[in-house]
Amino acid sequence: MSIIEVKRLNKIYKNNKGKETHALSNINISIKPSEFISIIGPSGCGKSTLLQIVAGLEEKTSGELNWNSEEGEIGYVFQDATLLPWKNVWDNAKFPLEMRKKDTIENLEKLERLLDFSGLADFKHAFPKELSGGMKQRVSIVRALSYDPDILLMDEPFGALDAMTRDKMNLELLRVWQETNKTVLFITHSISEAVFLSDRVIIMSPRPGRIQKVLDINLPRPRHIELKDTSLFIEYVKELRGLLQYE
Ligand SMILES: Nc1ncnc2c1ncn2[C@@H]1O[C@H](COP(=O)(O)OP(=O)(O)O)[C@@H](O)[C@H]1O
């Protein structure tokens, strides 16, 4: 049983002068509950468009999108952090909990731990304009995790982070994912990040975005950072790099 099913999906953008951009062509994906799937492909191949269509934030041109989940709440992390400029870090982070009337003491304590873990302990009262790009992105990740959504859609969430923080966030994401049985659809530019995190990696070809190949990653879990030094991991990285087409 799949939780999200995409069939023969096409997306053509039209601008107001009638110019068309064929962003996605014949996309077929079936996502099982609790799967961790990454999408990788060259810039402009339609990755963000696909995620937005899955989330219902963008309309498809043709094809099917089926959600086989009743209450399945979505957490969405955008490519650029989308914080409210007039709220400080703490108020931005707790906003989704407030909206859902889930701002219980227990959840707020959990939120505080997530912020501390993400290196934001000293910045709870800072405003977005006082933060670096990576810090803002960490706030939006914490915000998406705070209300424990069943499905996490993440658009290059760690792109702006330095290598060490990125490794740390990768491990934290895997821990949360494993602990809470989330389904994750994760866009990345990083070959090694895709291999490290995923059960399956979807490789997309240049525009119009098509699925070129789906690679199963049969590496043991739970995964630790040392996995990256093993020959099996390096083999997967090589295979994935070989499959990617550069424009
Ligand atoms: N709102 C939009 N209107 C028109 N064209 C768009 C829009 N969003 C994206 N595109 C175009 O669709 C293609 C795919 O974009 P996108 O999904 O952002 O790719 P990716 O995330 O893989 O870099 C690109 O050519 C982009 O210029």
Ligand SMILES: [Mg+2]
């Ligand atoms: Mg994108």
